[in-house]
Amino acid sequence: MPDWLLIAIRTLLAIVILFGMTKLLGKRQVSQLSFFEYITGITIGSLAAYISLDLDAKWYLGIVSLAVWVGFSLGIELLQLKSKKARDFIDSRSTVLIKDGKIMEENLKKERLTADELMEQLRKKNIFQAANVEFAVMEPSGDINVLLTKENQPLTPKHLGIKVAPEQEPQTVIMDGKIMDEPLATIGLSREWLNTELETIGVAIENVFLGQVDGYGQLYVDLFDDQIIVPKPQKKASLLATLKKCEADLEMFSLSTRAPKAKKMYEECAKELERVIEEIKPLLIR
Known part of the structure; x- marks a missing residue:
């Protein structure tokens, strides 16, 4: 067998194995990495490259090593789920960087x-003065989370006494341009209802790029042709006006x-x- 064909086959095999083992390790392996998970990710990638390219070595030994790494990583994750001490030792604890400004x-x-x-990380969160920070902590993942002082926190409807x-x-x-039956069934609606709503706003189903129904049963559509203006749903506004009348x-x-x-x-x-x-x-003015 030519070397190029052998490498192609081994690379495809490595991709399949790597994908399967990454799925086994879960989403954390590709999102918020701890120190140990970072090392595991690098090592697994290196082993996959070894399986693909090292023609002088026995390829199945790379798979054995890969399986050991993945198995050990799974064991560590299970240990962390069971033990707070293990989590603190492996991932370390959060570190307070700012307290009371x-x-x-x-x-x-x-x-x-x-x-x-530190100031760079604060500026990424639109904070330009450390004195405006009540509490800032560095998480084990390396992210910095910040709590602003009361007077610098953005206003919410609760602060204003408004019910939403x-x-x-x-x-x-x-x-x-395709109807998604499962989401329709989730909110208790049918294709007939959807077609009626589309007829009301004068839009054909094949011209709709994306259509969403909110929690109040109102349909919002985005068309392939951005030049066409679609009227916004007015059911809630009409109901409020009718009640006031x-x-x-x-x-x-x-x-x-x-x-x-x-x-x-x-x-x-x-x-x-x-x-x-x-x-x-509050339900009708959103």
Whole structure:
């Protein structure tokens, strides 16, 4: 067998084995790496290259070594799941870098981090003054997480005493002009409903690049042709306007009638509807 063909076959074999073992190790191996996982990743890559290119050695020995590394890594991960002490020893603990706006110089030295590097990490989080930081910690993965002081934290609806509706996960029901049946079923909708919504806005299914339904059953579409403007859903706004009109009508009826019982009934109904509108308004103004 020619060397080039042998290398091609061994490379394909290494790719398949490497993919399978990486899947076995889980998502952490390709996302947030600890020190040990970083070493494991480098070693596994080197062994895969050895399996692919070293024609003078027995290729199956590389697979044995790869299997040992992966097995040992799995054992370490299971040990970390079971033991807090093992996690602290293998991954190390988090290190406080800033506390109450004061930089902890000794901890910076411990992590071999300069003031310039610390400020660079803070600027990446749009923080330009260390004094604005209540608490900053370096995680075992090397990431720096920051808590701003109360006066420097961004305002939220809770700070302003505003109630907002809970946000539910939107479902992608159209992709590349094709209907996705599973997301539709997840939110209890059908193809007939989707086709009706598309007819309402005057769009054909094959012209839709992406279509999503939010938690309130409103359809948003993005078309292949960006020059076409699609009207935004107005169902919630229409419902709020209708409820307010009903409230105004009840108040008008109470003012126009001369019958005391009817007047009282209209007034009570108007007040009750006003209370309902105030409760559901956060759901309708998003």
